[in-house]
Amino acid sequence: MGEIDIPRAVVLLSGGLDSTTCLAIAQATGYECYGLSFDYGQRHRVELESAQKLALQAELADYKVIPVDMRGIGGSALTDNSIDVPESESEGIPVTYVPARNTVFLAYALGWAEVLSAKVIFIGINALDYSGYPDCRPEYVAAFQAMANLATKQAVEGEAISIETPLINLTKAEIINRGSELGVDYSLTVSCYQADTKGRACGLCESCRLRKKGFEEAELADPTLYV
Amino acid sequence: MGEIDIPRAVVLLSGGLDSTTCLAIAQATGYECYGLSFDYGQRHRVELESAQKLALQAELADYKVIPVDMRGIGGSALTDNSIDVPESESEGIPVTYVPARNTVFLAYALGWAEVLSAKVIFIGINALDYSGYPDCRPEYVAAFQAMANLATKQAVEGEAISIETPLINLTKAEIINRGSELGVDYSLTVSCYQADTKGRACGLCESCRLRKKGFEEAELADPTLYV
Numbered sequence: 001m002g003e004i005d006i007p008r009a010v011v012l013l014s015g016g017l018d019s020t021t022c023l024a025i026a027q028a029t030g031y032e033c034y035g036l037s038f039d040y041g042q043r044h045r046v047e048l049e050s051a052q053k054l055a056l057q058a059e060l061a062d063y064k065v066i067p068v069d070m071r072g073i074g075g076s077a078l079t080d081n082s083i084d085v086p087e088s089e090s091e092g093i094p095v096t097y098v099p100a101r102n103t104v105f106l107a108y109a110l111g112w113a114e115v116l117s118a119k120v121i122f123i124g125i126n127a128l129d130y131s132g133y134p135d136c137r138p139e140y141v142a143a144f145q146a147m148a149n150l151a152t153k154q155a156v157e158g159e160a161i162s163i164e165t166p167l168i169n170l171t172k173a174e175i176i177n178r179g180s181e182l183g184v185d186y187s188l189t190v191s192c193y194q195a196d197t198k199g200r201a202c203g204l205c206e207s208c209r210l211r212k213k214g215f216e217e218a219e220l221a222d223p224t225l226y227v
Numbered sequence: 228m229g230e231i232d233i234p235r236a237v238v239l240l241s242g243g244l245d246s247t248t249c250l251a252i253a254q255a256t257g258y259e260c261y262g263l264s265f266d267y268g269q270r271h272r273v274e275l276e277s278a279q280k281l282a283l284q285a286e287l288a289d290y291k292v293i294p295v296d297m298r299g300i301g302g303s304a305l306t307d308n309s310i311d312v313p314e315s316e317s318e319g320i321p322v323t324y325v326p327a328r329n330t331v332f333l334a335y336a337l338g339w340a341e342v343l344s345a346k347v348i349f350i351g352i353n354a355l356d357y358s359g360y361p362d363c364r365p366e367y368v369a370a371f372q373a374m375a376n377l378a379t380k381q382a383v384e385g386e387a388i389s390i391e392t393p394l395i396n397l398t399k400a401e402i403i404n405r406g407s408e409l410g411v412d413y414s415l416t417v418s419c420y421q422a423d424t425k426g427r428a429c430g431l432c433e434s435c436r437l438r439k440k441g442f443e444e445a446e447l448a449d450p451t452l453y454v
Contacts, residue, residue: 100338111327
């Protein structure tokens, strides 16, 4: 063989602040990165356009946008236009929760990682400044990892695929600081759940509020365009 | 409330012998059944047509065919025309294994089950007369269940969704006997990995061989149409 193989990673890329930082970390760690985005009928379509621009800029080894029919299933403010995106704090798990979203995304990533013989999957979830979604918690990720260790031919024949969550215990400010050090241009990222077609953020939804607070706490200028 | 709620179940339906039997069992158990099939670019397209006919006949509460892009990922004889379906026994996990297929299917089922407030998901996998796929083993199902218990709002707020695998420890002959008792018409089911457009089976691939042996051991006439 002789040649030095660069280890491969599948990186989930939504076009938001977290996943873009996560990609920068994966690249800085030395992985050859394969980007994966999902067109799941999300209300904030501009997020997906942003992901595509960021993927191009990052010079990924490959990049796929997989259509997944979550509007067919419904049940979330992000995939059902009849449910409004809340613009103030709410109790419990918010209506922007999309049923089984991270499980569907990670399942696809697992399949692609296996085909690529990739060693890891990077997902930019975090459990501090987040919306309380059940599938963003460390115990969920650990359980997905345990399942993945039994699910694939690659795992059964010797090498399991590792799910990496480098942001999981960081605050939003820490994420922004880390990404800024790595040269992430946050003006290209879209976090707002109801961004307009030009990518301008509402400034009111939970995702906007967490992002704003992050820039404030990081003591960095917020490059977000607001309506 | 006063009314008697019939518990709901999401049932994965491929159009094959196992999932059709599984649906019959779910209905006989008293569940209101919601059928779910996947168009994943499978080589044996007629299997999906068979699923649609069976779903219609079963008078399901609802039925969805979800397109999932597994050809984009590749890596299997079932989704990549450049890999031949083997017509004799092979060592280890066969090339008809589709990376992370059951994980993707169960992830979607989990999302839909949550939206429907369904209590269970039925999947007709079995681990006796089967092809050795890692994601058909009892330990895989148990790990998916553990993950699902942490993944959804429904589980976190009180009621987890149970993954039911009534066929998992049955031989193919036992599955056929159980289905026959419940009135399943196996002539409508397609198991062959390379069935022709009329649904006629090759009789040679592993799926055909397991099915044939099942009818022989069940001492029932095999209604399969062969080429």
